[in-house]
Amino acid sequence: MTRKTLVTGGAGFIGSHLADRLLADGEEVVILDNLSSGARENVPAGARLVEGDILDTELVADLVRDVDSVFHLAALVIVQECIRNWDLGHQINLGGTIGLFRAAAAKGIPVVYASSAAIYGNRSGSECREDSLPMPISPYGADKLGCEHQARAMAEIHGLRSAGLRFFNVYGPRQDPRSPYAGVISKFCANRAADTPHTVFGDGLQSRDFIYVGDIARGLVSARNRAADSGGASVYNLCTGSEKTLLDLAKEIDSVAGRGTTEITHVKPRAGDIRMSLGSPKLAYDELGFQAETSLRNGLTSLWNSLEDNRKA
Ligand SMILES: NC(=O)c1ccc[n+]([C@@H]2O[C@H](COP(=O)([O-])OP(=O)(O)OC[C@H]3O[C@@H](n4cnc5c(N)ncnc54)[C@H](O)[C@@H]3O)[C@@H](O)[C@H]2O)c1
Structure with a gap:
């Protein structure tokens, strides 16, 4: 049976590369994006674009009801804009994620969501491991960390299966x-x-720690496959080391x-x-078999x- 997958933020840089990969793997792809920083031209032929907002909880619940897994990448990604529009960034980056988690928990499907290396803050002289103390220094980083805490709480209370991926600096075509x-x-x-x-x-x-977008798309899929098979809330760095x-x-x-x-x-x-x-790639390698190539x-x-x-x- 064809796997049906929702990608929020799929008209953006990383989301569109992920959509390419899912389509190539034979999955049916639905994209939710408000095109605020993404573009219609990024949406690959074969994916269905639903133009809408992650804060529209009814729309999100409707879309989630119809798929087998979710990749959540929609976010206000510009740190300086999150500083200028603190409340809006908080609503989208944390509030939008909570709404999505709730819908996925109700349907009983796994979610892979974009966290960020920004949760580590300003560490000097040592690599960031998943068990390093997070100390975000921007509202963007603080909200990404909030997503990880919410995923853990949602796993405890509603049995949500999730993986949060702390992307380091991603680059590639379409940025x-x-x-x-x-x-x-x-x-x-x-x-x-x-x-x-x-x-x-x-x-x-x-x-x-610069990582190529094609490697990120591969890491997202590996994390989804693992989250589908195991319970709880995992978190991994996606980086080169x-x-x-x-x-x-x-x-x-x-x-x-x-x-x-x-x-x-x-x-x-x-x-x-x-x-x-600088990230440590070890946990993602040990548990997901993922390595930047x-x-x-x-x-x-x-x-x-x-x-x-x-x-x-
Ligand atoms: N690019 C990086 O280096 C990097 C690093 C760490 C984390 N991330 C995270 O990865 C994810 C994807 O980032 P990207 O670099 O592809 O950015 P991007 O701006 O290209 O993609 C984000 C997408 O989300 C959409 N979006 C924004 N607000 C929305 C809303 N309210 N409702 C629906 N859609 C909305 C945008 O239109 C855009 O298409 C984000 O969550 C970002 O925080 C990116």
Whole structure:
């Protein structure tokens, strides 16, 4: 029997790659998205888009009743916007997730939801493991952590099966470089292509654990399959376990593009920005058999080539 799957936020960057993968695996895919940061063009042919809001609890319950599992990726993802619109971010990122958990618990189906490395806050000098003390320093990170607590409570009280995935810095095709808060990799690629300088907040020695979006889609599916077979609320890092500074990254992109060196303009550090972010991939490997397979060089090359194709089209 064909598996039927709901992907919230499926018109966005990560959600659309996940939808591609589910369709390729022969699943029927329904996407719930309000297109606030996602785009209709991202929705793959073969998926059904329902344009609506995660805060519409009746719509969410209706959609959940008709599927076998849910991936919940819809969120207000821009940290600076969550700081400006604290209450709205809280409603969408935590309130929307609770509504979705309640609907999934009522139907008795598993949920895999996007948490974030932002729950760890500003840890210096050590890698983040799932049992490290979470200390979010932004409302976005605090609400993502709240989702994990709610998943655990919902497992206790209503038997919800779930997996929360703490994504580190995800990059790849379809990440919108025009957004002022797009991932640093898409922005650096856009700057390289246009031959404009990179803007770096602070000294550029802040580091990140960059993971390719295709690896994330694979990790999401592995987590769903495990959550379907086991009870309770699990949480995993999805990361590579290796870090790069923004200055390293700028160099690597110049090398992939093969056209000289991009100038860097340093400006004041931003409030809420994290200095170092490095994850431990061990638990996801041990329990899900998941390991990132795409090297930074290969991931950047795929991204660069897809951007070149778009520019030529
Ligand atoms: N990209 C990363 O590096 C990263 C890192 C950690 C966690 N995450 C999480 O992964 C998930 C996907 O992020 P992304 O990078 O693909 O971002 P994205 O902005 O491309 O995708 C989010 C999608 O959710 C939709 N959406 C937003 N608010 C909604 C609402 N109220 N109702 C319905 N749909 C709504 C948007 O239109 C968009 O299509 C998010 O939960 C994000 O917090 C992303």
